[in-house]
Amino acid sequence: MGLDLEAVTGVLASKGLKITHQRIVVYQALLAAKNHPTAEQIYDSIKSQNPSISLATVYKTLETLAENLLIHKVSTPQGTMRYDARIDNHNHIYISNTNEILDYEDEELSKILLNYLKKKNFDNLSITDFKVQIKGEKINPDKGISIT
Amino acid sequence: MGLDLEAVTGVLASKGLKITHQRIVVYQALLAAKNHPTAEQIYDSIKSQNPSISLATVYKTLETLAENLLIHKVSTPQGTMRYDARIDNHNHIYISNTNEILDYEDEELSKILLNYLKKKNFDNLSITDFKVQIKGEKINPDKGISIT
């Protein structure tokens, strides 16, 4: 799912961001990641190919990408921030015994919630985000989960 | 809503916890709080009456209470942990411009979600928590919000 160089530079340019090697590399690393990594995990994944990059730059780059709505920040029950290149609307499952974050998306659930929200009137509150947060643990940590 | 001394000691005893002054004071402070305080806010609220109490003890006491399911830990988008003496099932609204956490409870929503969940089958996943997380901001930060 990772975008190639031209696509990434195009996306950065579309936001008026300077095209820097660091931004390209961090963004591509997150696009390639399948596991909602931390800043440090992204740093670890790119530093062998980019020995002079700084962890602080990774943090700052991720912040910049998030401000420009190119990525999302995902807060976790443990308090450490994680990052997500998926910016379409979807929910997350936090798996406490493996520390994984899985994407969870269900058309039916989205519809139910949207429908519920439409009926409610929140006075003096502008809702910026509304999602379901599922927490659980894997019965067998070595296996995947499936939903039916 | 704060429980009195006998009630609090009774609750602690029911969990087999030693009745210490620190536990009583921290627990009562959280019971009296109406705003999902941080550990430090609880510490600040009790230290004038308990000058020798340590912030680390407040953290440890809250952890102990949470482990014994007497209180809940509430993670926030900012990553700092907050605490809640309400342990019945309810949802939270995070208000980003005032840093408030409001309780949000709606019978209809609970029913909808429970009903949805019952139909789904999550294989290899044991769900420990399932809630709605609303994020928003107050239009007028000085006023309350109301929901209709």
Next chain:
DNA sequence: TATCAATTAATAATTATTATTATTTGGGAT
């Protein structure tokens, strides 16, 4: 009342993140 494991206070250490600042660089102007 004596005993002792559990708890606490004091403080150090750790983790995650942000701030500072001197240096470098991308990209528009020449």
Next chain:
DNA sequence: ATCCCAAATAATAATAATTATTAATTGATA
């Protein structure tokens, strides 16, 4: 193609939140 400079980066220090360590204290039990 070179010049220029605001913006970005690397290196590092600082901060904030939380956890660990340890010696002293204390609640509960005998």
